[in-house]
Amino acid sequence: MLFDIVDTLDLGGEVLNSSKYTVALIGAGHRGKNIYGNFIKKHCSDINITAVAEPNLYKRKAFAKEHNIPYERQYKNYEQLFEQGKIADALLITTMDHDHYHPTIKGLEIGYKILLEKPIAPNFDEFQKLVDKTRENRDSILIAHVLRYTPFYKQLKETLNKSEIGDIKAINHTENVGYYHFVHSYVRGNWRNESVSAPLALAKSSHDFDLLTWLLNNKKCKTVFAQGKQNYFIKDNHPYNAGKHCNRCEAENNCPYSAKHIYLSKNLPWPKEVVKTMPPLYQRKLGVKFTDLGKCVYLLDNTMPEVITANLNYQDNIQVNFTLNGLSKEMTRVTKIYGTKGEIRADFAQNKIQLLPFRKKEENIEPPYKQGAHGGGDLGLMEHFESYLKEEYEKDTSTLEASIESHIVGFAVEQSRRTNKITSVDDFRTNL
CATH class of the missing domain: 3.40.50.720 (NAD(P)-binding Rossmann-like Domain)
Known part of the structure; x- marks a missing residue:
């Protein structure tokens, strides 16, 4: 890739x-x-x-x-x-x-x-x-x-723990993958097909289910109802004047999923920190010309749904609406948390958290900036890995034991999506 x-x-x-x-x-x-x-x-x-x-x-x-x-x-x-x-x-x-x-x-x-x-x-x-x-x-x-290791979500958790919005009753959490990232990884790329990848709810969204569990102080998810299927990046939607490859396609100039647009244009859609890690232009040209990077997105062997929605019912009857959106303009996560005394709105890409209590003064919070991908989370993880080797690490971290909940929720979401039925997370939990 x-x-x-x-x-x-x-x-x-x-x-x-x-x-x-x-x-x-x-x-x-x-x-x-x-x-x-x-x-x-x-x-x-x-x-x-x-x-x-x-x-x-x-x-x-x-x-x-x-x-x-x-x-x-x-x-x-x-x-x-x-x-x-x-x-x-x-x-x-x-x-x-x-x-x-x-x-x-x-x-x-x-x-x-x-x-x-x-x-x-x-x-x-x-x-x-x-x-x-x-x-x-x-x-x-x-x-x-x-x-868990980003300054942004650490700040969000700290804000939640102050209880200024009262008891949490509902969360809307949207994972906007970004159209360019989705076609790169989940249509053309290494995670396009479940024969080589985990299901999308795990491969991409175990991050989010881990985050929700952590923000809710390890409350358990009880039931899941999920929907979503692959219905856009399929052969039936291949434009009549499109080719099999972006280098030889009459529809390329008007296609947002064109490999030439995503990898070779002057104004690449990728965030700056991702562009910095890309190979030189000549290597990208070779990739577009000779690999699946340049193939038409409607003619590949991908199996991943473009959108997944899930209603997650957590302990204390906390209702979470989760959306994975592969067709968004931006690559970000947006979280809205509703409590008995106020709400919080958080936009990861914008690095902004709004604290909106019902009867107190509103507050705009801008967490400290940290360089690196995932909002500095990659660097935060590696700093933690160093302390982990030295056995100086905090326990409130992403050990495998702490990550069990995120994964069984992901498995439950995938089962519900496939069966179109409400799925009990306890059915997975009791087997562990």
Whole structure:
């Protein structure tokens, strides 16, 4: 995919640097290489990445060069890495969804601490087994639910905890994916099809279900009713004058989903922090010309619904209306929280929180800004990972145990969406 294209090939690093804590990376894609690996290299003097497992030769060599990893610590797959026994203090597992289960299970058996990308697993059976295994090794896994670590949502939680809006009765939470991001990841990209990805409610929205659980101080979701199906990015909607590829298409000039518009235009629709991580223009042109990045969005093998809505009934009869919208102009999350004494409106992209009590003075809150993707959440997660290795971390964080609720809600949403019936979350919870 686009963010994984590299133009360097090197035989690897030279020597291992000395450090207090060592880490092995499994999966040297965009998040493993550019987010986690880059942060450790630039900001963590006590941590050194000493091994990498990655099947793609170019990614493996590029990552090894950046971190001075010698040839004998560069592995084609995680099986080769595990054959060496325990060679580091911790694992970073940033593989695709269907490759989360096996390396995590093996890593736990060997005795690694683990930072695992969300979702924990793409299906409930693997999820259940991972939960059981992790409970034998308590507090041994962190899940990359980065929204907990953003200044924005920390501020929102702090504002809620002051109880100035009284008891929470309802929440409207909308996840606007952004049309350009949706077609990049969920139509053309690595998460387009459930044969290679978890269902969308988990692959994308486990972030949101984790956030809701955290903001509600771990109240449990009781029932779910969800709707949504794939009905726009399908062959039937292919324009009559459109081609199979954006480079050879008469309808391209008027198509917002054109790869030329999304990746190559002068005014790219992506947020600035994402544009900064994109490969150079010539690499993007090659990607559009020779990969699925340039194929027509109506002619791919994607299966993900463009919109999901869900009514979530939490303890104390708190009603949450959740919407995942893949056809939005902006990439943001908007949360409106209604209490017995006021309301709160929060816009993640705008970095604005409005506190609107019914009889007190209204207040506009602007949380502190932090650089990096996910509103600084990626950097916040990595700062926490460092304290996690040092065993200095706070307990109110995204351990696997704390992430169970978000995932069973995601599984329940997906079941309800498919069956068009109200689903009991307790039916999943009682199996854990």
